[in-house]
Amino acid sequence: MLVNDQQNLKAIGPILKYSLITGVALLLGLRLFFWLSGNMVADEAYYWMWSQHPAISYYDHPPLNAWMLWLASKLFGWNVLALRIGPILTFLADIWILWAISKQISDQPKQHFVLTLILFLATPIFLTMTMLALPDHLMVMLLLLALLCFIKFFNAMELGARPWPWLYAACICVGLATLAKYNAVLLGAGAFLYALANKQARIILKHWQSYAAFALFLLVVGPEIYWNINTNASSITFILRDRHAGLPTENNFSGLIGYLGGMIGFLSPFLLWPLAKCLWPTSKNVPQLGLARCIFWASTLLFLALSLTTDIMFHWNLVAYIAILPFLAHFIRWGWLLFAHIAYGVLLAAIIAYNFGALPIRTYFSTADYFxxxxxxxxxxxxxxxxxxxxxxxxxxxxxxxxxxxxxxxxxxxxxxxxxxxxxxxxxxxxxxxxxxxxxxxxxxxxxxxxxxxxxxxxxxxxxxxxxxxxxxxxxxxxxxxxxxxxxxx
The missing domain is CATH 3.40.1010 (Cobalt-precorrin-4 Transmethylase; domain 1)
Known part of the structure; x- marks a missing residue:
């Protein structure tokens, strides 16, 4: 059965409707089980240890996650609740921001929001990166907020207004997200490319307020700039050399295969068709879809190029998926596809929750992987x-x-x-x-x-x-x- 922009979820049919409700309940339940299981992945503990040594920045990543964990430790003590309270709160904030974006890009915001929320809950990349007390949960929230501000700015600009505070807020959010993870800057880069490519948007480059907004971004990321200047670019060295022992000069086709495979696996095969329709140049006109496309391609093509020289981890292209997520609901055309996607998400969520909350699955067959x-x-x-x-x-x-x-x-x-x-x-x-x-x-x-x-x-x-x-x-x-x-x- 078709599900398009003019229909609401009641038209899906009772069996599929209750199946979707069951799937959402399972996803929320598995997320709650993981949060309350008491187990943590090693990297979560690593960032907690950072938080107990407050600093302007750190070797592996920027400091925002450690700063937030330090605050949580002061408010809630030294326990798993304090470790996980950040992802819980940012998850709730993500839901509110997605609702606010739906009101900006759809004439049926309630239906659009429900579909977007289902996609957000069931897509493995968002499932994993918003459950853990890693820098990614902060980056997701802040970049969704930045995207909302950019959308509000460009929507108003197309009506002849110049709502500069929204642009300032967007750049501040991108700066804060970059203090969580470096790749967050790619959302700002994509927005800049959109301003260059779009005739209506290009006019903002003639106004000093645009450069003031960029200055705000630089001010926010100042601690990270200062850290790298004073540590001989230690974080940049880690990314380019220490993590992968340098960038090999020969072709790395296994890296390309891993990158594309990770994109399929962690987005889910059932989102590939809606994603292709969303990115197709002649697809329907949706407010600020062009902005999302520019951000998606800025991030995706960069990591595609890097995958030819080094191995790319599945979540590095998260910026692209954040930008395109709110627009995918416009292109989910079949109820069975939505059902298949949520079933895929439930399966992955169950595997992750069991593997890290109950028993490493590989233990059934050999020895558990060290992670x-x-x-x-x-x-x-x-x-x-x-x-x-x-x-x-x-x-x-x-x-x-x-x-x-x-x-x-x-x-x-x-x-x-x-x-x-x-x-x-x-x-x-x-x-x-x-x-x-x-x-x-x-x-x-x-x-x-x-x-x-x-x-x-x-x-x-x-x-x-x-x-x-x-x-x-x-x-x-x-x-x-x-x-x-x-x-x-x-």
Missing amino acids: SARSFGWEDTAEWVEKLSLEHKPDFIAGTHYTISAPLGFALKNPDVTDLGSAHSQFRYWFAPSEHLGDNALIVTHSGNGLGAELEARFEQVELLDTIEIYRQGYLVEKRHAYLATGFKN
Whole structure:
């Protein structure tokens, strides 16, 4: 059955209608289960540890997420609720902003909003990036707000007005989003390209207020600019070199395949046709669809080019999907397609919630992947480490990778737990080796093969103390080993 702009959801039919309602309820329930499960992915704990060392910025990413987590820790204490309160609040804000955008781009805003909300809840990229206490949940909210401001500005401008406050607000929001993640700047770049390409919009470039708006953006991102100037562009170096060991010069077709596959998998195959219709130049005239297209292509083509030289993570092109999301509801033409999309979203949500909240799925077939395994057993591990610490009285506690050190520090409620692994991380900015010469350390690792020659060489002596096994539902999830390392040398 066709579902178009002139029909509302009542016309879908009772079976499909109740199926959609059931799907939405399941998506909300799975999201709630994940938030309340008590488990966290390692990167969430990593950003929490950032928040306990307030700074103008950080090595891996800009500072906004850490600042928000610091505030949450002061208001709600050191617990999973404080960790997750940010994503909960931004999720609610996302819903309100989508409603406000629907009123700007549709003559039937209630129907449009319902469809857009279903897409938002069921699309895997939004599902994953708005559930976790990662920088992405802030970026999604702030970029949706920036998009709303841009739409309001350009809508009013087409009617002959010059509502500069909306442009100022849009640039401030893009700046704040960039303080969450660097790729947020691409929404601003897409809006600029739209102003260049659109004859009506181009006139704003003749007004000083446009440059004042850009100055506001630069002012907001000032902390990040200052950080990179004073740390020899450490964040830029991380992105271009440390994360992928540099950009290879040879063709990287596996990167291209992974990028396109990630786009299909995390948008869902059932959105490809509506997306193609939305991007098609001769498709229906929707207010500010041209703006969304410019943002989509600015981000998508950049990462498409980069995928030929390096591996692109599935969520890096999130800016493109944020920009196009509110417009997709105009192009969902078949009820069965909407149903298939929400069923796909429920399946992915169930897998994610179970994998990180109950048991890593790969455990049924072999050993759990390390990223999933690091979500389990940290309360037990913390009790185990505390007992060993009372017995051996180490001068400091460390892990051998940030995915161990951060969850351990969170579980111990100890901001001084550090990371002595070979991989560069933010922990190196907090740990001064010269201040710990001769110290003894209790080191936790997941590997049963010792600490490795490089780390062992930094101590006079290393001794395996104990091993803890993490089980869930009778399955071994991970083994963690504790070493006493004496006489720190460097």
